[in-house]
Amino acid sequence: VTVAPAPGAQRQLAITREDSDALTDRLDAYVPAARARAALLVDRAGQLLAVTGTIENVDIITFATLASADFNANEQLARLVGETEFRTLLHRGEVLSVDLADVAGRAVLITVFDSSSTPGLVRYTAEPAARELADVLGEMIERKPRPDDDAHRLLAGAEEEIDKMFDW
């Protein structure tokens, strides 16, 4: 079966190779400065935007989604007590700890660290890193779509291919 295109669409975020490199470069600089094991940048809907470092045996997509939901819930908690936001959230474990920090209300910077670092060092280095990431994200979101990163152009005429994709 074929269906007509749906009416209207939500906004899309297009990440070009340059965007991806720019975000990863910031994380690459941040991770050693924070003495962290890994850092992830996740949008508020839980989609992974960039990652540096590794966390063994962890499904990174699920981790990103849960962390984002965690941070969103944290924001609601803040509002309940009359704050606009709690800017950070720390989970301390025996071996690994996780710090979550707001990136201009658009994303969450997630830092995974062990005893090689401290919550203070992570906080101290995460703030400027979050500002830099916010600048890159801001440019990505505000810029007008270019021909090579316009989803409509990418998928234009792809209706048949989409129909076939679900022919199972």
Add this chain to the structure above:
Amino acid sequence: MSMINYASREINCKLVYYGPGLGGKTTNLEYVYGKVKPETRGKLISLATENERTLFFDFLPVDLGTVRGFRTRFHLYTVPGQVYYNASRKLILKNVDGIVFVSDSQAERLEANQESMQNLYDNLGEYGYDLTRIPFVIQYNKRDLPNAMPIPELQSALNPGWPVTEQAKQRVTPDPYHAGENLVDQIPGGQWVERTPHFEAVAIRGDGVFDTLKAVSKLVLKALT
């Protein structure tokens, strides 16, 4: 908000299964999880209470194939259906790309279905989204139960159609999933209305689960074309 990553050649979209409590939203995800190849899906995460009621959400990432060389990854979420978990429901709807409304076909759950549908409209409205402009399908679940309402009655109550004011859209559009039915139609009195696609299901044994998922996923991708 769908995300197209040209670096990793991925299209990521967010689908939310909404509906009244105990309607079968989690069951839909569990069935999908059990049936798709392990290499095309991630873990099924359930943030549930000790008696297995959804507390925050369930989450399952699945790859449904490639289009134009881009891998399409759908993040499936459920919301908690119980009335008092509205804050959680609203959070999960943020940046949604497509919605499946899982209704419980049992006659005694009609009011709960209608309340949940209204709640969906209201919560989307708070984000400035319009349900009539988002890829959206309805699943009538539990069709195997003896007290399941007839589909026409459920359609009248939950999917009566919204007015089509745009002249270009005022043309009969057949429902590709139900022969002889139309998604856009003129009702007696002359008004044009549009209904959303609907599917019958018995999610616990998988009937209709993939038909629903495929339909909403297709609508989401076509909304990008």
